[in-house]
Amino acid sequence: MKITDRVYYVGVVDWKANHFHGFDIQGTSYNSYLILDDKKVIIDAVKKEYYPTFIENIAKIINPKKIDYIIVNHAEMDHSSSLEYLVKDTGAKVVLNKVTKEYLDKMYDTTDWHFMVVDSNETLDIGERTLKFIRTPMLHWTDNMVTYSSDGILYSNDAFGQHLATSERFADQIDGGGRSFYEAKDYFASIILPYRMFVGSVLEELSQYDINYICPAHGTVWRGDLIDDIIYKYALWSSDVPKNKAVILYGTMYESTEKIAYALADGLVNAGVTVRILNTESPVNKIMNELMDARYVLIGSPTMNANIYPPVRNILSWLEDLKPIDKVGVAFGSYGWVECATGHIYETFKKLNYKIVDDECLKIQFIPSVEELRECREFGRKLGSTNNKN
Numbered sequence: 001m002k003i004t005d006r007v008y009y010v011g012v013v014d015w016k017a018n019h020f021h022g023f024d025i026q027g028t029s030y031n032s033y034l035i036l037d038d039k040k041v042i043i044d045a046v047k048k049e050y051y052p053t054f055i056e057n058i059a060k061i062i063n064p065k066k067i068d069y070i071i072v073n074h075a076e077m078d079h080s081s082s083l084e085y086l087v088k089d090t091g092a093k094v095v096l097n098k099v100t101k102e103y104l105d106k107m108y109d110t111t112d113w114h115f116m117v118v119d120s121n122e123t124l125d126i127g128e129r130t131l132k133f134i135r136t137p138m139l140h141w142t143d144n145m146v147t148y149s150s151d152g153i154l155y156s157n158d159a160f161g162q163h164l165a166t167s168e169r170f171a172d173q174i175d176g177g178g179r180s181f182y183e184a185k186d187y188f189a190s191i192i193l194p195y196r197m198f199v200g201s202v203l204e205e206l207s208q209y210d211i212n213y214i215c216p217a218h219g220t221v222w223r224g225d226l227i228d229d230i231i232y233k234y235a236l237w238s239s240d241v242p243k244n245k246a247v248i249l250y251g252t253m254y255e256s257t258e259k260i261a262y263a264l265a266d267g268l269v270n271a272g273v274t275v276r277i278l279n280t281e282s283p284v285n286k287i288m289n290e291l292m293d294a295r296y297v298l299i300g301s302p303t304m305n306a307n308i309y310p311p312v313r314n315i316l317s318w319l320e321d322l323k324p325i326d327k328v329g330v331a332f333g334s335y336g337w338v339e340c341a342t343g344h345i346y347e348t349f350k351k352l353n354y355k356i357v358d359d360e361c362l363k364i365q366f367i368p369s370v371e372e373l374r375e376c377r378e379f380g381r382k383l384g385s386t387n388n389k390n
């Protein structure tokens, strides 16, 4: 499939992927691009099991033996595990930075591979186009880089990517880009978020280039007005500026904690706060997608075996790792005889430096009464009405 003049999509759409290291997805794609200039270049590869389709896609356009270079922007296996076959079938030189080389040498038998090791800002002339390599370490591995082609194409690897399986190749072809933006946010919230402090300098570096297409390694290609929009979104998502929004997460065995969650939501909505309620067993990427830009995080858990309910503990550990910051934290829950869950939630809030708002009315013995729920509703209303800006 053609992206632009003599640039082709040769990647593979994975329609059936529903899991990606702990995240729930509805398919994805492993994107690879073929540039036909004086030199023939492949940018990034696909997962090993999709190699037959990948090489067939290439062979439909050019004899694979004519490929001169394979650019490897990132060593992660979803892009690299087919390289052993691709290098053998093409005989092409592998262009990568020294960290990526170190990782590939560990992962595969690279004894017979021919390498060209490049550093940030080095260039490679391939005819009419010049490729420039720009290191983007920690977005999202230590080895990442992007490749800018002088015809205005940024091959961004995982940055600006989305887990999305579609027959359309361009973001603007699906809901005017809406679906791609949603999935890009999901991807950012679950994969890029802990490294968001590195995003600003990368965006600044990229601002000096004319970009007509952003071709990521997953999902759809950004072009036209959507380029500025996705760059703006990356700046926004990495800024930690919250909306007047509350995310209420809860686990429950017999729905008492759920009743508290709904009462808190009622109060917050009354105070004009946007509310999202999610069970802690929801996919973590869906939770993080909503939570990332919320001001209030309210987490509820029943007490179970003198401890926190395990599905809630699980989400606390994701929070500690992905580190969404600058939030107001509230813990709540139902218990039978001795309340033990909320202390664990507050421990996480403290680690993340959240402003904690606490009240005894949020710990309820067994099934909440009408009066207890009224108090929770009132708590939610006050929380949303007070200026809790950190």
Ligand SMILES: Cc1cc2nc3c(=O)[nH]c(=O)nc-3n(C[C@H](O)[C@H](O)[C@H](O)COP(=O)(O)O)c2cc1C
Binding pocket: 251, 252, 253, 254, 255, 256, 257, 258, 301, 302, 303, 304, 305, 306, 307, 334, 335, 336, 337, 338, 339, 340, 365, 366, 367
């Ligand atoms: C398997 C199990 C273990 C429990 N362990 C405790 C406990 O150690 N301490 C306690 O105070 N309550 C305990 N409870 C009681 C629950 O905390 C109580 O029923 C609470 O209302 C459940 O809230 P939920 O309806 O949101 O699940 C336990 C309940 C179950 C089912």
